[in-house]
Amino acid sequence: MHTGIVSPKGVWWVKAPKAERIWVMIAFAWCMVLFAMMPLWHYRGGQNPSGIRHKVDPEAYEARTLEFVEQYRVGEESGIAVVAPPPGSDIYMLGKMWQWIPVLKLQAGVSYTLHLSSSDVNHGFNLFPPNINFQVVPGYDYALRITPNEPGDYKVVCNEFCGIGHHLMLGRIIVEEGPVVAAGGIQ
Amino acid sequence: MNTTVAALAARFRTCPTTGLRVNSTAEHLIRLNAVFAILAMVAGVIAAFGLVLTRWQAVHLLEAVWYYRLLTVHGVSMLIFFIIFFEMAVLYFAGPVLLNSRVPMPKLAWAAFILMAVGAVMVEVQMWTGKADVLFTSYPPLRAHPNYYLGIIFFAVGALVVVGLFFASLVVAKREETYGGSVPLVTYGAIAAAVIAVITLLHGAAIYVPTWTWAMGWTAMPDPQVYRLIWWGLGHSSQQINVAAMVAVWYLLGALTVGAVVLNEKISRAAFFLYVLFISMASAHHLLVDPGFGSGWKIWNTSYAMYLAVLASMIHGFTVPAGIEVGQRLRGFTKGMFEWLRKAPWGDPGFSAMILSIIIFGFIGGITGVTFGTEQINIIAHNTLRVPGHFHATVVAGTALAFMGVTYYVIPLVFQKQVAFWPLARIQPYLFGGGMVLFTMSMTFAGTFGVPRRHYDISFTGAPFDIQYNAAVDLLLGIMGIGGLIAATAVVLYILIAVWSVFFGKPMPQAATAGE
Incomplete structure (x- = not known):
């Protein structure tokens, strides 16, 4: 020994x-x-987290998001456009120092394809309160097939450090009663 | 034994505590690396106080800019400078000292140390002057001053040279037959750490060099996703150096404190070899919710590869305590099932640090880490406070605590001084370990409510919308604050004890007559 x-x-x-x-x-x-x-x-x-993944030019992604915002804009909150896209459509969220653009107004029980990307630095998509997290990387389009299953007022916290205003970066997703509320969630 | 070796033998001294001979170059480099590790720790712990008192939402001490600045300082100073300077000391100990050998090419060894020191100072200057507020990970397009990246490159190159010299010292020891049989298990563990260090530092070069040339304006920006992939080849693999070095230190402390035996060399060495083969791939679990990689890639790298590395830790988690038990029984503590445990030297900070390190690393750090490494669970853990909750249990309460424990033996062995403030030293590991348990557990639970990591203000004052976290979060962050303050205070005690012992401590009895 x-x-x-x-x-x-x-x-x-x-x-x-x-x-x-x-x-x-x-x-x-x-x-x-x-x-x-x-x-x-x-x-x-x-x-x-079975997303559809593409490389994308950050400027092109921002332009596509702004086009989407103009197309379905229904109002404004705290200086951020509120957008109500049609059921089943491709919806866009842009992380940009230090905002999540736009505020999305969705319907429960309806499927969407949620695109996430950034036009500047890395951001972190954190959905509150269910606590669902995805990394948002400039140059990459992370498209997630989602079906909101419960109406409510959801917030999007940025949880990847993105500069001095990082902690002010808070977005919003409003889910309203849909035509039929089905069981499910993020698929 | 040839004449060269005989001449070199004059340069050794025998340590009265362990009977090991100490080579003077190795001794000086162990001292200097230890001193620089402690200096880095001073920077890191100053930052730690600021961070704890800011994230404790009820206190919320700092301005945002200083919170992020100190977060960068804390990560880089502790996780790179403190730990790698200390590991360089471990390599000089496990190679030249344990094998009764020498440091080959001493001038190169000094040059490597100077390069590392210069690099570390460059990086600290950039961070404290606000030119590198990019956090530990420095994901582009966030950009720091070019000297920040250059400093890290200097430091990494210096470390790579030291690793190379460590391998050379093994060859020299073998050729000069300074030991018989195989290398000791502790040295074998250090070899595993050194091999992983090569893999890690090459990843570091592959990503910091193009990032530096980009910061200089000479080349295009590295792709942000490719950066994350290769950076984590550095960022996570470097934690595997820490794991391998920590386990080697467990075996070392077991041997020094209670004469712990190696139950079976084959099993323990095979377990170290599993780290070398598989642990680097576990870096993939940082990228489980990234857009750039497919499910197949994520599952392969975080299951097959990671679990074989987990197997290695589970083996050491058995063999180290079992070796302690057998060692204690051989020392005569044979009554009943647990006399060996009851009569263990609980007042020896080397022993208590080792035991607390094993328990906290395994049960808190290991379990949380394996859990997040799952594709689905990562969705609810990524970038929340669960992540720092996990790695403070592994690298801080595990590796750093083991290193603190071994310091209480480095002081008499290498510095030839008695440990000062002995009553404080006896409780220091318990304070640190206890503080870290409160800190890591409350961070982990707060993270399950979605509280983000690296975030200045979860009350979102000034943000366009409002969030109300679960009421338990306030309580958890309060416990985190108290645990963090206890642990950081224990770090201050550790620094005080180490510095006082080394510079003003009483010399060891017999030290004057030993060796030469």
């Missing part, structure tokens, strides 16, 4: 004590369970 600061002499590639072998087997088996659950839950769990 020797300590870890002594050079072991001779052959040390020998069978481990029984207790140690049992522990290694238990640990290995548990790791394999975790390993199997990763792909299994991806296919069976229905909780994946």
Whole structure:
């Protein structure tokens, strides 16, 4: 028996004590369970961040968002446009120092494709209160298929540091009663 | 033994505490790296007080600009400078000292140290003067002053040279037959850490060099998503250096404090080898909700690869305590199931730091980390306070606490001084560990309510809309503040004890007569 600061002499590639072998087997088996659950839950769990991903020019994305805002604009809140897009449409949210543009007015039980990107630095999309988070990276369009399942007043916190005004960056998504309220959530 | 070796032998001294011989170049470099690690820690802990007192929403001390500035200072000073300077000292200890050998090319070793020191000073200057308010991750298009990136490049190159010298010292020791048999397990663990360090530092070069040339205006900006991918090859892999070094320090402290034995060399070494093979891929879990990567890539890198690295930690989590038990039983504590545990040296800060490090790293850090590494759970954890809650349990309460514990042995072994303020030193690991448990658990729970990390003001004063977090969040942030203050105070005690012992401490008895 020797300590870890002594050079072991001779052959040390020998069978481990029984207790140690049992522990290694238990640990290995548990790791394999975790390993199997990763792909299994991806296919069976229905909780994946399965976005449609594209590269996009940041300026082009901003232009597309502003076009979308003009098209479906219904008002303004705290200086940010409020937009009510038609059910099933592609909807856009732009992270830009230090605003989420626009405020979205959606209907419960209706599916949308929510595009997220930035025209300057990295931002973090954090939906409050359900606590759902996505990284928003300039140059990449992260399109998420969503179905809001509960009417309510949701906020979008920026949770990636984006400069001195980071903590002022707060957006809003309003979900109103839809035609039929279906079970679901983010799909 | 040839004459060169015999001549070199004169440069060694024998440490009265452990009987290990200390090479003078190695000794000086261990000292200087330790001193610089402590200096970085001073910067880091000053920032820590500011951060804790600001995120404790009821206190909310700093202005926004200083909150973000100190957040950058805290991350870089602690996670890069403190920990890597300390690890350089660990490498000089695990190579030249443990193998009774020498530092090959001492001039290069000094040059590497100077490069690291210059780099660290450059970066600190940029951060404190507000020219690098980009946080630890410095994701472009956020841009710091070019000297910030250049300082990090200098530091990384210096560290890479030290790692190379460590490998060279192994070759020299083998050739000069300064030890018989295989390298000790602690050295093997340090080798694992050094291999991971090479992988890590190459990622660092691959991303900081183009970022620096961009900041100079010579090249285009790195793609933000590619930056995140390669940067995390540095940012997370460097934590794996810390894990491997920490586990090596567990074995070291076990040996020094209670004569812990290695149950089976094969199992413990195989576990270190698993870190080398698989742990770098675990970096992918930082990118689980990023747009740039597909599900297949995310699942592969965070399941198969990560879980084999987790297996390694689970093995060490058994073999280290089991080795302590067997060591204690060999010392005569054989009564019943737990006499070995009851009669353990709980008042020895080296021992208590090791045990607390094992427990907090494994049960809080390990479990939270494996949980977030899941594709679906990451959606509710990414960039919330759960993330710093996790890594303060791994790298702070785990690695930093283990390093504090080994410091109480470095002081008599390398600095030849008695540890000052011994009654304080005895409680310091408990204060730090206890503070960190409060801090990390309350951060983790606050994060489950969606409270963001790296955020100045969750009351959103001045924002266009309003948010009311769950009432429990205020309580949790209060506990976080108290735990953080306790832990930061324990860091101040640690610095005080270490600095006082080294500069004003009583010399070890017999130190004058030892060696030469």
